[in-house]
Amino acid sequence: MAVLADSTKSFAHPIEHDHEAHLREEHLMLDPRPRGEMNAMVMEAMTTTSWKFWAVAAFLAVVVVICLGYYWGYMITSGLGVAGINRPIYWGIFLVNTVFWIGISHAGTFVSALLKVFKAEFRRPFTRAAELMTTFGLVQAGLSIFMHMGRVWLSYWLMPYPNERGLWPNFHSPLAWDFLAINTYLLSSTMYLFMPLIPDLAMARDRSTGWRKSLYRVLALGFRGTEGEWAHLRFAMNLFAFAILPVMFSVHTIVSWDFAAAMRPGWSSTIFGPYFVIGALQSGISAVAMVLIVVRATMKNMKYFIRPEHLDALGKLMLIISMAWAYFFFNDYLVQWYNGDKWTDLLLHFHEEGPVGWMWLAMLFFNIAVPWATLWNKSIRRNPTALFAIGFFVNVAMWFERYIIVPTSLSINRFPFTYQFYKPGVEIPLSFGTLALFILLYMLASRIIPLVPVWEVQEGQMAHSLKKFGNESIITISDLEE
């Protein structure tokens, strides 16, 4: 790590001033520790597991085996009849889960790439925690799509590859766009997760023994920290941070086109693209906050890295995105209602007064009323329990939103003779299975790769300093990145 000269000692001013002490306690960037100590802290967090960790992991593994393994196998062998779909509700909770997990995965890219591009310094300690959510969330989204397919054993036909039938996928179909977009996003977000990981893997390689050492030796790709390696890494990361943003926006826009391109009342809405992107961020940022709160409470040394200031910043983001979501929801509703189409009108009434009308009200309450009523308050934003609860409710509400868009809207079409209700079947265990798999993968990954990008934190701490102008302590930042 050539750039990070070992000059952290210069930060160790004697603390004379209350304000200064407060600033250092508040901001991770102003509270540096020696590099060796910080590396050891991250290594310790990664290698420490208690019996509770393994108990939870074992429980989740059992849930995955039963809910995903058994029920999915049962569904594949006996057909989608064991799920709740019928005519005309051909898309059910599997697609709800797909949209939901893609939404969760958005936050990782948002936090790491968008905040990096805009040089939001508070992002540094938790970019990797968020990016891991991207990758594992996309895994769940992909699994949900496969569950949704009638003949999943032929799903490779969606891939464009030369074959004896001489057929390519139908590029007119939004589903083919979706397939390509999700794959692009999965590949690029995995690469974007991996690149900043290389120096940390090299750090871990130099500080571990046994199987870990062999693993990190392979994964670190022989990174030694020479000037040239850092220059290449920085160039690639900058390039990716900018390049992955349009990919992120395109993915959820394309997912929204699955609905918006169809000729259905309630679906063919031109605002669906941005509405879905904001919805994704709404659930994704809340999920990042929830994950950080859990990581902070359960992993060793994480209270140093993840502080109330980070929860505070995420809480502000949640509030702003909740406002944006409310605007887009209103926009979508208003334009559809104003249009006055008979079937759309019927559908809007069905959303509000139908058998799952409570879901519609809960969506508005938890997505708008709860964040607006609480997140303006700094002490609530900084309270982990409160923020976790708000994030949980927002995620439930966003799941409801997708439920309202997919099966509830499919109940209404232009032929009242065919109207049906939707009663989920094996969708319920399979949904819990994906959730359990997500948590399990995340738990295991948190003990295999360094969850805090140490070098990014150290770099940020190098750049920040407190300067005294008269009696006033001022935070100054020098730009190390370019």
Added chain:
Amino acid sequence: MANHNIPEVKANWEETSGVWGMSIDMDVCSGCQACVAACAMENNIAFVGEEDSGYGRSLHWLRVEHTFEGEYPEVEATPFQPIGCQQCGHAPCEPVCPVFASVHSKNEDLNLQVYNRCVGTRYCANNCPYVARVFNMRDYERPEPLPNQFNPDVTVRRRGIMEKCTFCIQRIHQGQDKAKADGRELLDGEVVPACAQACPADAIVFGRLDDPESKVSKLSKAGRGVKLIEELGTLPRVTFLEEEKTYGRTG
């Protein structure tokens, strides 16, 4: 619309009259469901059982709609209306299939479902404004004696596959082959799909729309003809002849 020069997969989306068409006279339809039964026999449609059928999973390619209009007590029944695939000239189900299982045939101008290409995304069914498509939720067992009457000209579908009315394309091809073997043109009324054959009131008339002298062309162009939600631009090939209540059915 930009490039529709791929004839195998796209109809030439122009306002053509179509090749094969059907007219259904709602004035004489008595709602007897003979067409539904005949269609199921002809096309090897699986028997889904009471429970699945009640949950909206019956696989009938035709459904005889009968609903009620108005507020109680001024309730009026709508006429019986057999609705299946409208064989749209500009079909919403075709572009959305990611694997080209839902395609347009250029010769017959029909929407075809290629069963062994279907992977079961069910997007076509969602995008069908007529709710005409049905999905094989399970491998349904056929109770005796149904296994003894399979039609050898029609594929038996397995679970996970979308299916829909084909205008009995196997009968169209049989008729065409016979006419070709005899060295003549196909006669009007020579090809009769199962539903039209079974209809005791002759409410369903099938024939060529590109022949202005055929019975179906004349009926379709008569004043009573309406097409279902044609404002969506789907160019349906099925014409419903509106009720005149001349056969005694009152509200």
